[in-house]
Amino acid sequence: xxxxxxxxxxxxxxxxxxxxxxxxxxxxxxxxxxxxxxxxxxxxxxxxxxxxxxxxxxxxxxxxxxxxxxxxxxxxxxxxxxxxxxxxxxxxxxxxxxxxxxxxxxxxxxxxxxxxxxxxxxxxxxxxxxxxxxxxxxxxxxxxxxxxxxxxxxxxxxxxxxxxxxxxxxxxxxxxxxxxxxxxxxxxxxxxxxxxxxxxxx
Amino acid sequence: xxxxxxxxxxxxxxxxxxxxxxxxxxxxxxxxxxxxxxxxxxxxxxxxxxxxxxxxxxxxxxxxxxxxxxxxxxxxxxxxxxxxxxxxxxxxxxxxxxxxxxxxxxxxxxxxxxxxxxxxxxxxxxxxxxxxxxxxxxxxxxxxxxxxxxxxxxxxxxxxxxxxxxxxxxxxxxxxxxxxxxxxxxxxxxxxxxxxxxxxxx
Numbered sequence: 001x002x003x004x005x006x007x008x009x010x011x012x013x014x015x016x017x018x019x020x021x022x023x024x025x026x027x028x029x030x031x032x033x034x035x036x037x038x039x040x041x042x043x044x045x046x047x048x049x050x051x052x053x054x055x056x057x058x059x060x061x062x063x064x065x066x067x068x069x070x071x072x073x074x075x076x077x078x079x080x081x082x083x084x085x086x087x088x089x090x091x092x093x094x095x096x097x098x099x100x101x102x103x104x105x106x107x108x109x110x111x112x113x114x115x116x117x118x119x120x121x122x123x124x125x126x127x128x129x130x131x132x133x134x135x136x137x138x139x140x141x142x143x144x145x146x147x148x149x150x151x152x153x154x155x156x157x158x159x160x161x162x163x164x165x166x167x168x169x170x171x172x173x174x175x176x177x178x179x180x181x182x183x184x185x186x187x188x189x190x191x192x193x194x195x196x197x198x199x200x201x202x
Numbered sequence: 203x204x205x206x207x208x209x210x211x212x213x214x215x216x217x218x219x220x221x222x223x224x225x226x227x228x229x230x231x232x233x234x235x236x237x238x239x240x241x242x243x244x245x246x247x248x249x250x251x252x253x254x255x256x257x258x259x260x261x262x263x264x265x266x267x268x269x270x271x272x273x274x275x276x277x278x279x280x281x282x283x284x285x286x287x288x289x290x291x292x293x294x295x296x297x298x299x300x301x302x303x304x305x306x307x308x309x310x311x312x313x314x315x316x317x318x319x320x321x322x323x324x325x326x327x328x329x330x331x332x333x334x335x336x337x338x339x340x341x342x343x344x345x346x347x348x349x350x351x352x353x354x355x356x357x358x359x360x361x362x363x364x365x366x367x368x369x370x371x372x373x374x375x376x377x378x379x380x381x382x383x384x385x386x387x388x389x390x391x392x393x394x395x396x397x398x399x400x401x402x403x404x
Contacts, residue, residue: 050261050262060252060374062372062373062374063374063375065372066372066374066386066388070388070392170264170268171264172262172264172265172268173265184268184271185272186272193275
């Protein structure tokens with residue numbers, strides 16, 4: 001399919017709104033005839049650069065309370081129920097490196113969805129090896145290969161490069177959708193608009 | 203019409219997303235058979251309580267750049283073009299007091315819409331008397347009565363009470379829509395969902 005439009009899907013494993021998008025983006029992209037590029041990254045370094053030491057949902061309690069209510073409503077409309085994990089935000093460093101280790105092999109999307117479900121449907125901690133392990137297996141990946149690959153300098157550098165690239169695009173939150181002509185759409189509620197833009201242009 | 207549902211529309215005159223909602227909310231509420239209560243308030247004291255001395259769109263430049271782009275796209279879809287005023291955010295104290303002075307007389311919505319247009323379609327400064335004057339006249343109000351009323355202790359106290367009430371509801375941004383059963387919806391992009399909730403319940 002020549003010239004099929006591409007949409008970059010920037011997501012953070014600790015982000016509830018990224019979870020919502022991850023579980024619905026594939027069907028929508030398919031209908032829109034848009035190719036997705038899954039791009040896991042970390043918000044931590046971006047938040048740190050603006051002086052935040054944790055999630056804004058923790059720094060601003062009213063905003064946090066609202067977010068859990070809003071995501072519950074949105075999850076409900078998609079037939080899901082969202083659980084607030086005991087730890088929030090979770091440390092997503094290993095998760096992001098693992099996902100990037102599976103970029104060429106093709107299991108990155110399946111692994112990401114499995115991990116998001118563990119975190120926000122079951123309340124598991126995605127920093128734990130057992131949880132990561134189960135998500136890898138669920139995605140058809142071999143943990144015995146994936147973990148060592150995720151610790152390689154190549155994959156560590158890959159994640160650093162992705163974060164730098166996200167910064168250079170002006171990304172400040174997740175999920176963010178970026179079209180080939182550089183248009184940014186921030187938030188699960190902008191997913192449909194981003195796909196429209198990717199397909200039809202402005 | 204007994205038991206017609208009511209939706210509270212909390213808005214801040216300095217807020218671009220409040221502008222977007224103000225100019226489209228009436229037609230949507232009419233279709234949904236929902237009665238609106240226009241509730242101007244100030245975000246300044248709420249932002250100050252969380253340590254912000256100006257708008258988050260100024261504190262976080264990437265977020266600010268994105269906001270102007272996002273509001274331009276949304277305005278375009280509603281047949282409007284949005285202008286970034288020279289001063290942002292604007293001082294909206296007199297505007298909010300004036301609007302509340304017109305609550306009983308009924309010109310509050312028309313005045314609010316006229317003022318939002320001056321600010322975000324024409325780039326005028328809503329702290330200026332001439333701009334406020336024109337919006338009052340456009341709404342059929344008498345500036346000779348409205349200005350003195352806006353400076354009365356009664357109206358000043360009314361605004362303070364509204365801000366305290368907004369705080370007690372957990373409001374942290376604008377626009378915010380609140381249903382009679384206390385459900386909060388934040389942002390112009392939640393307007394349709396808020397009207398659905400007001401009409402049908404959860």
